[in-house]
Structures are given as structure tokens and as C-alpha cells.
Amino acid sequence: MDVLSDAIGAMRAGRPSMSLSAADPSGEMKVGVLEGARFYVVTAGSVQVTRSGEPPVTLEPGDAVLFPHGAAHELVNATDERAHFLSGAYRLDQARPHPLFQDLPDLVVLFARAGRFPSLRASIDLARSELDEEMYGRDLVLPALLDVLLVQLIRACLSERAGRQGTGWCVALDDEAVSRSLRAVHERPADPWTVESLGAHAGLSRAAFARRFTTMVGQxxxxxxxxxxxxxxxxxxxxxxxxxxxxxxxxxxxxxxxxxxxxxxxxxxxxxxxxxxxxxxxxxxxxxxxxx
CATH class of the missing domain: 1.10.10.60 (Homeodomain-like)
Structure with a gap:
């Protein structure tokens, strides 16, 4: 599998959950820490997401937020009308989080501008449809859609951060040489890899590869x-x-x-x-x- 699939698979614990929720005008909902990740997608109205010591983030219909580390937060209806949102939770083993997850911020905000993240939007529409209609087979479809949504949310976050200056997994996965070596390690962990052979696989000298990998990946x-x-x-x-x-x-x-x-x-x-x-x-x- 690829690095992102492996990272999620290595941390998965238990089955995910998803629901359609509503908040009355000025309604508030406090959400505690989760050993995993949460996401919300506003489908109607306006919702403010607040965290301790941080300015609130206002979400309009189509906007999504992801809490990769399950941080505590509060949801507040920011309008005089009822607000509706899709929410999901994933149980992840935080005892040994994959470094890719550790590199994600506590809160990822993805605003629904025209044409952005079409695959994510399609996945959200499918999930809403499954929850809206009591169709046969939904107990199999919903977990699969939740997996797709988590991948699409993280992909969107990675694409937002890719190409920026700096280090970290978002940059490493966007670097051709480092990402090639990471794929090799994930696809064939039993191979007798050395720094030299990984460097050759990445198309770099031993020293150049070791420097580049360590700087970007952090190890x-x-x-x-x-x-x-x-x-x-x-x-x-x-x-x-x-x-x-x-x-x-x-x-x-x-x-x-x-x-x-x-x-x-x-x-x-x-x-x-x-x-x-x-x-x-x-x-x-x-x-x-x-x-x-």
C-alpha cells in the first residue's frame, strides 16, 4: 500500500461512526478529547468552531474541518436558523501515531470554494445520501465511505500544504526522491535496505539522500x-x-x-x-x- 494508506491502517482501532446533526439557533455543543480523529461538514446554516485559546472559525455550507488528533472543541450555531452538519469520528491508536499524522495541525479547515477538492465533495454527497435514505447494505457502505472521507480530508490537507517551504511529511511526500524511498520501504519492508541502496533507489548519493531524508522526515x-x-x-x-x-x-x-x-x-x-x-x-x- 501507499504511505497514507499504511499510516491510517497502522493506527486504526475499532469502527468509525458518522451522523447527521442539527443545532438550534445559538445552540452550543461541547466535544471532549477523542483518541482518534473527528470531522464536520456543514450542510445548512452557519457553525462556529472554537478551541481553547484560539479564535473561532466560521463554517458555511460545504465547509469542512478535521481534528486529526481529536482535540477538544465547541460547536456554536452562528445564525438565527437551525444549522445542520455531517459529523464523523475515527478511533485511532495514539500510542504509536504515524509521523505523518503527527505532522498534521490540530485543526484543518477546508473551505468550499468552487472547484476545490471535487473528490472530497463527491464523497461527502455519497455519505449524506446514505444517511438520508434507509437503504439496504448501509452497514457495509457507511464504514467504507468513512474511510474514503478520512483519506480525502487528509489528501486535501496535504495538497494545501504541499509546495510550501520547510520540512515535514507534507513536504516529504511532495519531494520525488524522498517519496520514492518511502514508497519502497512501505512496499518492501523486508528487503535488506541500506542508506546507500535507498539513496540509489531515490536517485541520490548516499550522503545527499541521508541529509535530505532526515531533514524532511525528521528521522x-x-x-x-x-x-x-x-x-x-x-x-x-x-x-x-x-x-x-x-x-x-x-x-x-x-x-x-x-x-x-x-x-x-x-x-x-x-x-x-x-x-x-x-x-x-x-x-x-x-x-x-x-x-x-
Missing amino acids: PPLTYLTWWRLTTAARMLQTTDAPLSVVAQRSGYGSAYAFANAFKREYGISAGRYRQQHREGRSGRGGRPSGR
């Missing part, structure tokens, strides 16, 4: 490679019954012993115990995606 290439290998292994432990030797091989470790040591050093517990804990957690979770 040296092999540090990120190790992080991603162990994140990949953790995901396999959560979602498969593959033997530890297979997990070790697929995540780039030459032996189960080397993998076991690296995993315990990173996570603080053994790989076997980690798998057991997540199985116990899954057996206690249930639920379905919510509608209205």
Missing part, C-alpha cells in the same frame, strides 16, 4: 525503516495468526531471536504477549457503525 532513513518494520510486525500480530518466525521474516528480520529482541525493546513486552493482549481486547469489543 534518519534507517531509524524510520526500523520503526516501520516493527509497526508492520505489530499489525501482523494483531490481525494474523502467522508464526513469529514468519512475522520476523516478513518484517525484515533475519531471525526470530533478532525480531523478538527488537520488538521487546520497542514495545516493552514480548511479541507473543502483545498478540495475546490484542486478542483479548478484540474479544471484548463489538458494535456497529452508527448512523443518525
